[in-house]
Amino acid sequence: FIAIIEGGKLQGFNVAVGGGLGFTHNNQKTHPRLADVIGFCKPSDAKYVCECILTVARDFGDRTGRKHARVKYTVEDYGAEWFKEQVEDRLGFKLEAARPYKFEHRGDLHGWKKCDDGTWSCGLLVPIGRVKENSRICLRKIAQELKGQGAFRMTCNQSVVLESIPEAKKAIVQKLLEEYKVMHSQ
Numbered sequence: 311f312i313a314i315i316e317g318g319k320l321q322g323f324n325v326a327v328g329g330g331l332g333f334t335h336n337n338q339k340t341h342p343r344l345a346d347v348i349g350f351c352k353p354s355d356a357k358y359v360c361e362c363i364l365t366v367a368r369d370f371g372d373r374t375g376r377k378h379a380r381v382k383y384t385v386e387d388y389g390a391e392w393f394k395e396q397v398e399d400r401l402g403f404k405l406e407a408a409r410p411y412k413f414e415h416r417g418d419l420h421g422w423k424k425c426d427d428g429t430w431s432c433g434l435l436v437p438i439g440r441v442k443e444n445s446r447i448c449l450r451k452i453a454q455e456l457k458g459q460g461a462f463r464m465t466c467n468q469s470v471v472l473e474s475i476p477e478a479k480k481a482i483v484q485k486l487l488e489e490y491k492v493m494h495s496q
Contacts, residue, residue, distance in 0.1 A: 311356060312347070314409045322352045324408045325359055327393055328385030334377055343382040346390035348397070349405025362400040366393060418469045421495040422480070429460075430475040432483065435493035439468025448490035455482055 311323035329345025351359045363381065371384040385393050398404050419433035434445070441449065449462065452472065461473040475483055487494055 311360075312411055314350065314411060320353055321409070322350055322406075323356055323359075324411060325349050325351055325363075325397075325405060327363055327397075328382040328390065330380060330382040332380070337377065340377050343386060345382075346385060346393075347408045348390055348394040350408050351405055355401075358401060359397065359405070362397045365400060366396040370396070418465045418467050419471060420469075422484075425474070427474075428477065429473075430477065430480050432472045432475065432487070432494055433465075434470045434472070434487075436469045439464075441470065444490040445492050448486050448492045451486050451490075452483055455479065455486070 312326055313323055314321045324347050326345035326347045329343055331342045333340040333342055367381045367384050370388065371381070372378040372387070394405065419431060420435055422430055422432050425431055436445065449470070452460075453462070456475070456479060459479065460475045463471045463473055465471060472483065486492075
């Protein structure tokens, strides 16, 4: 899903199917593939669209080979328009036309950012996705300090984001990051 935001408000999502970076070396039948944008949906319909995409892939995807059992190969085998029609049949309505969009930034949040709900997020730099030594100890201590508040998320780029940190805990988390020399700004 590609979020479409206009005037600071979420309008909905462009629906992209069949993309993936995975492949197996020396196997020409596997390859990366750019997703096809098949339409637009409202935020309230997103979970139903997702369910329909999954059931089309389940019902028509190749289950004979693990490496070929991917949405990207189902879209490639049958075509994006066919896939869209199958999704719409299951939805019971047509997707709207895709909205224009432009990616202006690729990367992870690094450092602190105040969220709309008043909590804080902090993106950590994790070299090649390996949480080890001081970083591991620091994250454990942060989790102990938060005691069920906040969340830890992995990003697509293998970094870590601390989310939903209450204002009252931000200074303590910052102190631990500094104490254990965990990089969190560029």
